[in-house]
Amino acid sequence: MLIAVLSCFILACFAPWVHRLGGRQSGWLLSLLPAALFVYFASLLPEVSQGGQLQFAYPWFPGLQIQLSFLIDGLSLLFALLITGIGFFILVYGGRYLEGHQSLGRFYIFLLGFMGSMLGLVLSDNLISLFVFWELTTITSFMLIGFNHEQEDARKKAHQGLMVTVLGGLALMTGLILLGLAAGSFELSTILASGTLTEHSLYLPMLLLILLGTFTKSAQTPFHFWLPNAMAAPTPVSAYLHSATMVKAGVYLMARLHPSLGGSEAWLLILTLFGAVTMVTGIFLASRATGIKRVLAYSTVMALGTLTMLLGLGTEKAALAAVTFLLAHALYKGALFMIAGILDHSAGVKDFRDVGGLRSSMPATTAVAILASLSLAGIIPLFGFVGKELLLEAVLSASIWQIGLTVATLVANIMVVLVAAIMALTPWFGKTVETPKKPHDPNVALLIGPALLAVLGLLFGLVPALAADGILTAAASAVYGQPVTLGLSLWHGINLPLMLTISSLILGLIMFRFWAGWRHMTRFMQTAEKFGPEVIYERLMLGMTSFASWQTKTLQNGYLRNYLITTLGTVIIIVGWALLRVQHLELHISFDDIKIHEFAIVALLILSAIIAVVVRSFLAAVAMLGALGFGVALLYVFFSAVDVGITQVLVETITVLLLVLVLYRLPEFRSLSSTANRIRDAIIAGATGLLMTVLVLAITGARQLEGISEYFLQNSGPLGHGRNVVNVILVDFRALDTLGELFVLALVAIGVYAMIHLRTGALPVTNSDRRAAFNFRRAQKEKSKAEQQTKETGESS
């Protein structure tokens, strides 16, 4: 099982070479993998259709209880078969459709990667790995939608799809973690077996978060806008993503979790409402669109809404209707998308208004298109009819909003008939329209997919038991949570659903007659779209970037001072607050054990620090720093740190020399800041100083654990064979640290050397020259600045 999922990714890595090897036939060559996988999954059918469950587990992060485990039951097997089966046709089709495209190899990589992610998603038993695969489908679909990345539009649309689904993905992750915590296990099989979670206190947040994830992925209103925009992808991608895979991932997850999360009021209300609204919105927008792929995309939105609504109803009948509708939709929508691609590829048309009368030049395509459209319209004896009858029956027996849902479904069905009629009639019949390319029936590689899918739609329609016994009953049982006993049949007798179907058929055909009029009548939508979710999305994105740039400009303003103030302010507030909150803060203030010479040195040090700050001469400041350094060295020696004292003396000497030698060449101090700034800085500096003083007093009085120094004191003789414990630590116990220190010094030396010798342009030679040149240039600069200012004021006045 692991091999089955990983093989897609592995082949994806080698796809470009296979492509080079296979040349024109590379699509056929690569499609061997999905074909083999399809056969493998089909071989599991007998066991699963008996209600069996297969589980495979491989340890992944055993410490975190994450394992790579796979669960195969009716539902996941149905999806796996669709993914590999349609994937096979798409690879064959895509190889020919994009033949000669310079980045066909890249296309194969992403498509195979997507296939693997999708398989992993539907087969995962572990919530974490399911989420990982979920995000992988997002990323690979982003690559696929933005395949024509030279076009700005494609990039924008891909970005849109990515942002919307990633947003949902984040919510989903949180929801899945809540689910795992609530159920006490991250294994789906365990969660599903442990019964319903609707009484759990975390139920509502977890449901809402998971639904946000599935709704964005499955393009439910108001997130439906990204799906038609994803049509920027090449047609094979659209066919694959929108028939069986990507957009159905959300539906899959809702169906998968239905036994655990379904059955509550919230589930029923939210899913039914959003599903019904999406269904009507989707098909309404489809009836208004004229782009071939756009019409199909919107009708996919409708199908997703229908599925969500059925899952919301959650009855036995609804579960069966959902999986039946899902299979029927995958078959005809895959076929229709590929036909849309054929129209583009063979005749060069992308819009229903630019096409007509192709039946004589493309007879085989016409036949396939009509067959698939009949299934879409739900006409007997195609499989779509079976799905539609079940859908109506499920809606009629709904527990809430029975009439409303029935009317919505009826309205949707009327417009579905309209869309089906457009697809089945407009391009093929009527007046022959001149097309950009000379229309012809395409190569077998392009036609085999839609043809076989359409024929399957007919076969399952004629013998529904084939699909039902094979997989659908098992899948519906997985959705419902209990074994489903209902069977599928083509003919249910003359009943209310049949009447509704017939009336919607008639009304739909009437609408088709007045299609142009209908589009004209509903042109108010053009105004409405200006306030639609897509515009809101774009506003949000714009707002986010402008907020980010404002924030960057404010925080990253280029003044070291401001960074320091921000950092120190934060430290003062946080540490100060923490100190204030300590219950018994003991500050050990005592001036008892001070010796007079120590006091003198400390007083000297404080004095020299203050002088170094206030003095206006650079040399005086350096002299004060020298005094300060040597004073500190004395303190070290007084308090038993002889080595430190020696080092300090050495370093201090070199520091003073360095400062005098290098910085002496720089100009004298100037007063640059205003008095207000000085006061502000003094306050911040004073607060920091006070905080550090309090901190030292608090820390020295609150030592809670034994230090590790005792170890060094005890062992430096026996283990390090040295008498100076500090030295033994430096060169023995912590020798690697010292080595690192040496490297730092070496790096500094290289850097200093490089900077001194890296001369750009001719610069003055002697020190006095340099200073003179410096002061001269500064004067010039100030002069020109003043001139500019007077000029500006002159201009403004």
Place this chain on the structure above:
Amino acid sequence: MTTLMAILIGTFYAAAIYMMLRRSVVKLVIGLILLSNAANLLIFTVAGLERGTPPLIPKGQDVIVGAAADPLAQAVILTSIVIGFGVLAFAVVLIHRACEVVQTDDMNEMKGTD
């Protein structure tokens, strides 16, 4: 004595921060020196002050008998002094170069990248 040291450390920090907040880049260097001294003294004081008991093992013995100053803090400060000097040397030369190239010591005018 710790109290006195705490006041000293606070003064050093305050002086260092004040100097680092100035616009002159030379004052920034002075601030850096003060800051590293302050940090070293902080570590030193927090580890505990001991008079006249350096962590040295007397001749003929294997371990120190009785009290001894914390050797680890001293080792850390030693490292810190040397690294601090390295950073300072680099900063000083860098500032010197920067002043030469952009012809100013005012950090407000060093903002742009051109």
